[in-house]
Amino acid sequence: MTKDFCVRAPFFDLAVSVDCGQSFRWEKRGEFLHGVAFGKAVDVKQTGDILCFLNTDEEDFAKLWKPYFSLDTDYEAICAQIGKDSRAGKAISTFPGIRILRQEPWEALCSFIISQNNNIPRIKGIIQRLCAMLGDDLGNGDYSFPSPEKILSCSLDGLAPIRSGFRAKYIMDAAEKVSRGEIDFEKIKSAPLQEANDMLKCIKGVGDKVARCTLLYGFNRLDAFPVDVWVKRILELRYPDGLPECFNGYRGVAQQYLFHYERTVNDSNG
DNA sequence: AACCAGGCGCATA
DNA sequence: TATGCGCATGGT
Numbered sequence: 001m002t003k004d005f006c007v008r009a010p011f012f013d014l015a016v017s018v019d020c021g022q023s024f025r026w027e028k029r030g031e032f033l034h035g036v037a038f039g040k041a042v043d044v045k046q047t048g049d050i051l052c053f054l055n056t057d058e059e060d061f062a063k064l065w066k067p068y069f070s071l072d073t074d075y076e077a078i079c080a081q082i083g084k085d086s087r088a089g090k091a092i093s094t095f096p097g098i099r100i101l102r103q104e105p106w107e108a109l110c111s112f113i114i115s116q117n118n119n120i121p122r123i124k125g126i127i128q129r130l131c132a133m134l135g136d137d138l139g140n141g142d143y144s145f146p147s148p149e150k151i152l153s154c155s156l157d158g159l160a161p162i163r164s165g166f167r168a169k170y171i172m173d174a175a176e177k178v179s180r181g182e183i184d185f186e187k188i189k190s191a192p193l194q195e196a197n198d199m200l201k202c203i204k205g206v207g208d209k210v211a212r213c214t215l216l217y218g219f220n221r222l223d224a225f226p227v228d229v230w231v232k233r234i235l236e237l238r239y240p241d242g243l244p245e246c247f248n249g250y251r252g253v254a255q256q257y258l259f260h261y262e263r264t265v266n267d268s269n270g
Numbered sequence: 271a272a273c274c275a276g277g278c279g280c281a282t283a
Numbered sequence: 284t285a286t287g288c289g290c291a292t293g294g295t
Contacts, residue, residue, distance in 0.1 A: 021276060116277040122293060123276085165291025170278085207278050228276035259276080 005061050006052040011076045012069065013097030014046040020260040022217050023101055024111055024124045025131075025145075036131075037103065038064050041142040070099045070220075075253075078222075082254040084246040087238055091261035098256055100222060105185045106178060107145040108218025109200070112210045113170045129162040148175035170205025177203055189219060196221070216252040225251040230262050 018026035018033055026035040032043040032054065042065065043054040053061060066072055079096070083089035103111075110130075115123050134150045135143030151159070152175045159168040177183040183203065188196045193215065200211040208227070215224035225243075227235065247254045 112276080115275095117275060117290080118277090118292085119275040119294075121275095125293090163292065165293095166278095166289090167291080205278065209277060213276075226276075230276070263276090 003057060004052060004054055005056045005058055006050055007061065007071075008049050009046070009051040009069070009071055010049050011079075011097050012046075012049075012051070012071065012099060013095065014044060014051065014069075016095055016097065016260070017069070017099050017101060020098055020256065021120060021263070022213075022256065023103060024115075024120070024127050036138065036142050036144065037068055037107075039136060039138065039144040040064065041138055041140065068102050070102055073099075075099050078250050078253055079257075082247050082250050082257070085244045085254070088244075088247070088254050088257055091257040094265065095257065095260055098260060100216060100220065100253060100256060102220045103217050104145065105188070105214070105218040106148060109174055109178075109203075109206075109210075109214045110145070110171060112213040112217070113174060113203075113205050114164055114167055115213070116167065116205065116210060118167075126162050126164045126167075130159075130164075133161060148179040151175040152179055167205060170203070173204040174206070185219075188215075193221060193223060197224075212252075216255075222250050222252045223248070225255050228259075230259055231255055234258050234262055 014033060018035065023035075025037075026033050028034075029043065032045045034041070034043050036042070040060075042056060044065075045052050053065065056065065075097075079092045083092045111123070111127055114126050114130075118126075130151075131143040131145055134146035134154060136146075138144060151171060156168055156172050159171065162168075164171065174183070178185070183199065188199055191199065196215055196219070197208070197211045200206050200214055201208070206214075212224045212226040215221040216226060243251060243254070
C-alpha cells in the first residue's frame with residue numbers, strides 16, 4: 001500500500017513549470033495537478049514550499065519525480081547567474097521557480113514534432129489522442145506515452161484518428177529511426193550539443209527548433225536554445241548583439257523564462 | 271472569411 | 284545564404 005508523500009521544494013513553481021509550453025500532458029484536477037510520466041500517473045499539489053504527492057512513496061519520489069522536476073538541481077544558483085541580465089532578471093523575479101522538466105527523450109521528441117506550426121491546445125489534443133489510442137492502459141483513463149514500436153505497428157494511415165495532419169509522416173519517420181537504432185538516444189546523450197542536434201535533424205520534420213527542444217526538455221541539455229517566433233522577436237528586439245555571457249551553460253533556462261514572460265506579460269514596450 | 275498556430279521541406283536564385 | 288510557399292487541422 002502506497003501512501004501520500006510530502007516534501008519541501010524551495011524555488012519551485014509547480015503550476016507554471018508544467019504549463020509553460022515545455023510539457024503537454026498535465027492538467028488541473030481541483031487543487032492537484034495530474035500527469036503521466038515513466039508509465040505512471042501521479043497527482044501533485046503545491047502549498048507554499050510544500051509539494052504533496054498522492055499515492056506515492058519516498059522511493060518513487062527519489063527515483064522518478066525528484067529528477068523529473070529537477071528538484072536535485074540548484075536552480076536558485078542558475079537563476080542568480082542568468083538573472084545578472086536585467087531582462088532575464090525581471091522574468092525570474094516575476095515568475096520565480098520555473099524549472100526545466102526532465103521528460104523522457106522519446107516523448108519530448110515526438111511532442112515537439114507535433115508542436116510545429118501548431119497551437120498549444122491542439123498539441124495537447126493530438127498527444128492525448130495518440131496516448132489513448134496506442135499507449136498502455138494505466139487505468140482511470142490514464143495512458144502511457146506509446147513506444148516507437150507501437151506507433152510503427154499502426155502504420156501511417158492508422159495514425160489518422162489522432163488528426164495530426166502533415167506531421168503524421170514525421171512521427172512515423174522518427175519512430176522508424178529510433179526503433180531501428182539509427183537514432184541512438186545514448187549517443188545523443190553523450191555527444192557534444194551541436195553533434196547531438198545534427199543527429200536529431202536527420203529525422204524528417206526535425207529542424208533546429210524541434211531538435212533543440214528535444215535536447216532541452218528530453219535530455220536536460222540546459223544550454224540548448226530553442227528559437228521560436230516569440231524568442232526570435234525577443235532576440236531581434238532585446239538582444240540584437242547576441243546573448244549575454246551570463247547565459248552561458250544555461251541558455252535553455254534563460255530561454256524558458258524569457259519565453260514565458262513574453263507570452264504572459266506580453267508588454268511590448270517593457 | 272481570412273489568418274494564425276513553440277516549423278520544416280523543398281524549390282528557386 | 285536567403286527567401287517564399289505549401290502543408291492538415293482547428294480556433295478566432
